[in-house]
Amino acid sequence: MRIGDVAERAGVSVRALRYYEEQGLLNATRSTSGQRHYPDAAVEWVQLIQQLYAAGLSSARIRDLLPCIQSGVSTPESLTLLAGERARIDDQIKGLIEARDRLDEIIAMTERASSPSSACRTYRVP
Amino acid sequence: MRIGDVAERAGVSVRALRYYEEQGLLNATRSTSGQRHYPDAAVEWVQLIQQLYAAGLSSARIRDLLPCIQSGVSTPESLTLLAGERARIDDQIKGLIEARDRLDEIIAMTERASSPSSACRTYRVP
DNA sequence: CTAAAACCTGACGCTGACGTCAGAGGCAAG
DNA sequence: CTTGCCTCTGACGTCAGCGTCAGGTTTTAG
Structure with a gap:
């Protein structure tokens, strides 16, 4: 999926997705021309980020919790x-x-x- | 009461109180030298403001609701x-x-x- | 092939509730 | 009277999560 698709499905802006990447919350594979590509699961992940933001967590705090959420440990x-x-x-x-x-x-x-x-x-x- | 007392009792900063006044949320009588003086009820009022802020209301919205809250109508x-x-x-x-x-x-x-x-x-x- | 649409990287702008600093004046206690 | 704390106005600084614009490349539709 390209960034616009993820943005639309997750209900956020393209800018927001790039910001999340900048903050180390979201990664993407790059095509040879440099365009971001995301797996389907990125949509859910972005929605979780949104939910955590809405609950008052900062980017840094989410980043701190990333290894834990990802590894399940x-x-x-x-x-x-x-x-x-x-x-x-x-x-x-x-x-x-x-x-x-x-x-x-x-x-x-x-x-x-x-x-x-x-x-x-x-x-x-x- | 002077501004420092109100701030301490309400648990906010002096700067915050001046800001509330600037926003039209809080008034004070002035001594001849220009110092603000507040009635005791100001403490409760400031705490209500804080509560509304914490609930996501903006200064403008609180200001809009002021006449209603004050008049009871x-x-x-x-x-x-x-x-x-x-x-x-x-x-x-x-x-x-x-x-x-x-x-x-x-x-x-x-x-x-x-x-x-x-x-x-x-x-x-x- | 070409034009539109989507994407890229910077980089500055915005908002709201204050923090903070500067410089000056006011006030009770010893 | 003066020392030390409180207060005043005014004005700039902060921070986070983006919005937005500029100027350029890439992908897609016809």
Whole structure:
């Protein structure tokens, strides 16, 4: 597969794929003229990268976890990294749930537009 | 309270507070010499701002929601905004849960370091 | 054969929530 | 009064994940 196909199937830009390669997250074989060629599995792999990005992992962190994910074998360090990220994501989820509840409160409050129950009602910003 | 106190109690930097003011999210009374003074409620308010930032809202979006939150009354537009952000946060939570499950798979896989079950095991990156 | 479409390598631009530095003024304690 | 900490404004710096443009080669469709 060529880069445009991978980009389309994975739902990312061509630029993004080149960036991933630059960051050492994605490799490609090159044709004699220098064009990148990818195996089918690259699409899934790119989607995993996207998912990890969306979960707040940096390129460097993903790169650190690469040997572990590829080999299927974890060193103590990689397990620490994995556990750390897992915990971070967990905290992030908790924070988001709190924020969502907060928005729900606000929605409920403004829909009723009466009973002064929630906080931050007394502080005015111009 | 002076700006340093608010910063410490809310767990943010002084710079951040000035930035919030710049963005129209936080106001302060000024002493004759120009120093900012905040009511106690500012601490809670700043923490709410932080929470909304962490949930992915931009300064502009928070500013848009300000009148609604302060007045406790929602216009149709603000309700649309609120519902939109709520939905976005919900999606984000779902994505994070998927990512967390993905990490759990990887952890489980590498801990066993045997049974080749998961995807992305065949794609190598240098 | 040729024109369009896709690909290549740089390299600069962008965005948002601050960090950081400079230079100057303000304020309670000893 | 002065020492040391706090605050002020203004302005540039940062960082990551790309977007975008330039200028050139390659592949593909007709």
